[in-house]
Amino acid sequence: MSFRDNPLGELKVPLTWAAAIALVVAAVVAIAFLVSDRRETFQAEAYGATRRASDSVLAPVGDVLAAPGRWTGAGVDSIQGYFFAVSENRRLKAELKEMRQWRDVAIALRDTNDRYKTLLGLKTDPPIPMVAARIVTDSRGPFANTRLANAGREKGVKSGNPVMSEDGLVGRVIGVSDGASRVLLLTDVASRTPVMVDRTNARSILTGDGGPNPRLDYLRLSAHEPIRQGDRILTSGDGGVLPRGLPVGTAVKGLDGRWRVVLASDRSPIDFVRILLFEDFTQLVNQKELAVTSVPPPTLGAPTVGVVTAPVAKTATPPAAIPPGTKPAEPTVAKTAPTPPTPPKPAAGDARPAAATPSKAIAPIAVKPPAKPPAAKPSKPPAAKPAPTPEEPPV
Amino acid sequence: MLQALAALVLFGVPLRVFGLQLPEPIFPLAAVFGWAVIRPSVLAPLGILAMGLFMDYFWGGPIGLWALCLLLGYGVALAGRTMMAGQSRAILWVWYGLVTMTALTAAYLFVMLDDRSTPSLLAVAWQFLATIILYPFAHRLIDMFEDADVRFR
Numbered sequence: 001m002s003f004r005d006n007p008l009g010e011l012k013v014p015l016t017w018a019a020a021i022a023l024v025v026a027a028v029v030a031i032a033f034l035v036s037d038r039r040e041t042f043q044a045e046a047y048g049a050t051r052r053a054s055d056s057v058l059a060p061v062g063d064v065l066a067a068p069g070r071w072t073g074a075g076v077d078s079i080q081g082y083f084f085a086v087s088e089n090r091r092l093k094a095e096l097k098e099m100r101q102w103r104d105v106a107i108a109l110r111d112t113n114d115r116y117k118t119l120l121g122l123k124t125d126p127p128i129p130m131v132a133a134r135i136v137t138d139s140r141g142p143f144a145n146t147r148l149a150n151a152g153r154e155k156g157v158k159s160g161n162p163v164m165s166e167d168g169l170v171g172r173v174i175g176v177s178d179g180a181s182r183v184l185l186l187t188d189v190a191s192r193t194p195v196m197v198d199r200t201n202a203r204s205i206l207t208g209d210g211g212p213n214p215r216l217d218y219l220r221l222s223a224h225e226p227i228r229q230g231d232r233i234l235t236s237g238d239g240g241v242l243p244r245g246l247p248v249g250t251a252v253k254g255l256d257g258r259w260r261v262v263l264a265s266d267r268s269p270i271d272f273v274r275i276l277l278f279e280d281f282t283q284l285v286n287q288k289e290l291a292v293t294s295v296p297p298p299t300l301g302a303p304t305v306g307v308v309t310a311p312v313a314k315t316a317t318p319p320a321a322i323p324p325g326t327k328p329a330e331p332t333v334a335k336t337a338p339t340p341p342t343p344p345k346p347a348a349g350d351a352r353p354a355a356a357t358p359s360k361a362i363a364p365i366a367v368k369p370p371a372k373p374p375a376a377k378p379s380k381p382p383a384a385k386p387a388p389t390p391e392e393p394p395v
Numbered sequence: 396m397l398q399a400l401a402a403l404v405l406f407g408v409p410l411r412v413f414g415l416q417l418p419e420p421i422f423p424l425a426a427v428f429g430w431a432v433i434r435p436s437v438l439a440p441l442g443i444l445a446m447g448l449f450m451d452y453f454w455g456g457p458i459g460l461w462a463l464c465l466l467l468g469y470g471v472a473l474a475g476r477t478m479m480a481g482q483s484r485a486i487l488w489v490w491y492g493l494v495t496m497t498a499l500t501a502a503y504l505f506v507m508l509d510d511r512s513t514p515s516l517l518a519v520a521w522q523f524l525a526t527i528i529l530y531p532f533a534h535r536l537i538d539m540f541e542d543a544d545v546r547f548r
Contacts, residue, residue, distance in 0.1 A: 015434070015435045015436075016435045016473070018435070018437050019435035019436055019437055019439065019440065019473060020435075020470075020473070021437075022436075022437045022438075022439075022440040022441065023440040023466060023469060023470055023473070025440070026440040026441055026443065026444040026462075026466055027440075027463060027466045027467075027470075029444060029462075030444060030447065030448075030459045030462035030463035030466060031459065031463060032459070033448070033451075033458045033459030033462065034457055034458065034459030034460055034462075034463055034505065034509070035459075036458075036459075037457040037458045037459060037460075037509075048458075050452070051452060051458075054452040054453075058452075058453060061404065062404075062407065062408065065404065065405065065407075065408045066408045066409055066410070069408055069409070069410040135409045136409070137407045137408065137409065137453070138407060138408065138409035138410075138416075139407060139419065139453070139454035139455055139456070140416055140417075140419045141419045141454065141456075141518070141522055142503075142514045142515055142518035142519045142521075142522055143454075143456050143457075143460065143502050143503075143506045143514060144451075144454040144455050144456030144457075144460075146454065146455030146456075147409065148455075174455075175455075182455050184455075189506055189510045189512050189514050190509075190510045190512075207512060208512075209512065209513065209514055209515040209518075210514040210515045210518040210519075211515030211517055211518045269409070269411040270409065271409065
């Protein structure tokens with residue numbers, strides 16, 4: 001049977017309708033992608049494996065394509081350096097003369113600062129390690145302002161790390177892969193950066209809009225003039241994502257009447273950047289340890305409601321008395337409950353017999369056992385400081 | 396399609412000439428408009444979806460944004476295809492501007508919803524201007540197919 005004899009062979013699909021159906025299907029797929037996108041979050045896993053893979057591939061391609069531009073720039077610089085060496089030398093000498101005065105002031109101020117810090121016992125911020133990287137691709141449209149830097153996970157870069165040029169803050173890292181990091185610029189629509197006015201400490205949120213000058217939102221304009229034309233804008237460090245005091249730019253009033261920032265990083269082309277491996281306090285501390293709450297010991301004579309605490313003394317012997325090689329008892333109440341140790345004798349007038357009968361008193365909350373059982377001093381309430389043991393000298 | 400993507404990558408290099416950055420036109424829109432005018436096709440929306448996703452991955456924007464906006468532009472061009480037939484180059488250029496405006500307006504609205512912030516209209520206007528001057532590429536594509544494909548004459 002030939003193709004023409006097939007009854008389905010004459011079947012014709014209207015081309016426009018078929019294209020329309022294909023269009024709708026493709027649009028549904030695109031909407032699904034768009035709805036599931038979470039690029040601006042700080043969670044590393046939200047960036048997605050596909051994005052990481054594409055960044056890893058695009059970074060070396062962009063590096064190769066950008067090479068002629070870099071070489072041309074270097075060539076132009078060397079020619080300019082050759083022809084303008086004398087005037088450059090004069091300018092640098094004048095600058096050096098001025099800088100020497102500033103150096104003396106800086107040394108004196110550093111000395112004073114160190115003395116104040118010592119007197120006050122201030123704990124200053126630790127130095128921030130940095131990683132240098134080269135920008136290999138650049139998107140400048142109104143809906144996405146990102147750059148790809150050629151340093152990634154292998155150099156310790158993490159999501160959220162601030163990125164700086166030699167002039168000021170550029171943005172922050174939103175995605176890291178092997179050999180590449182995606183930098184969200186301050187000008188991106190999704191970018192929000194807590195900043196402050198250097199002169200008045202007035203706080204604001206720097207909001208990108210795809211244009212070259214991001215705007216200052218949530219700025220409290222009072223009668224005290226918190227911001228003026230030309231004020232220096234720095235990062236405020238609020239929220240802990242960025243360190244305090246990184247230069248951002250200078251304040252200007254836009255044509256739309258809103259305060260905007262001329263970015264310091266726009267002064268020169270951004271070819272090399274520094275990624276600050278900054279970790280704020282909330283990332284450094286052990287969150288799980290902070291989340292553990294210990295139930296305070298009961299007040300003598302107070303009526304109890306609901307929650308019954310675990311027996312105050314779970315083991316009759318302190319941990320130091322356990323012979324070596326023996327596995328110490330688990331600190332959970334549930335495991336110690338079947339073999340109740342001899343409870344300490346409650347103080348006279350103790351109105352909480354439940355605490356002294358651990359077979360019944362299984363606390364609903366796992367309570368961290370006290371470091372030193374109060375059995376050493378049974379006549380005192382559990383809140384009292386235990387007597388010093390030979391292993392631990394009194395402080 | 397590959398040429399449009401290659402041009403997109405080429406214009407993504409970090410380069411400044413006399414302190415000015417390169418413009419960022421949407422090269423794939425020329426192909427989108429050309430495909431819609433030449434003839435309706437089942438493969439075209441899939442190709443546009445692929446191009447849009449590549450743009451999103453390359454530019455680092457929300458995934459699916461440009462895929463959806465290009466598809467909307469294709470839909471507008473497809474709907475007005477019968478009105479475009481036999482029109483002069485200038486009128487087709489106006490239609491191309493309309494398709495570009497549709498895609499950019501959609502992108503503006505989607506970004507506004509996604510990020511709860513309004514993108515700069517000036518930046519959108521610059522991208523619109525940089526894109527509509529690409530119409531000669533779309534027209535060349537249309538001419539190539541009209542000369543080669545005798546079945547639709």
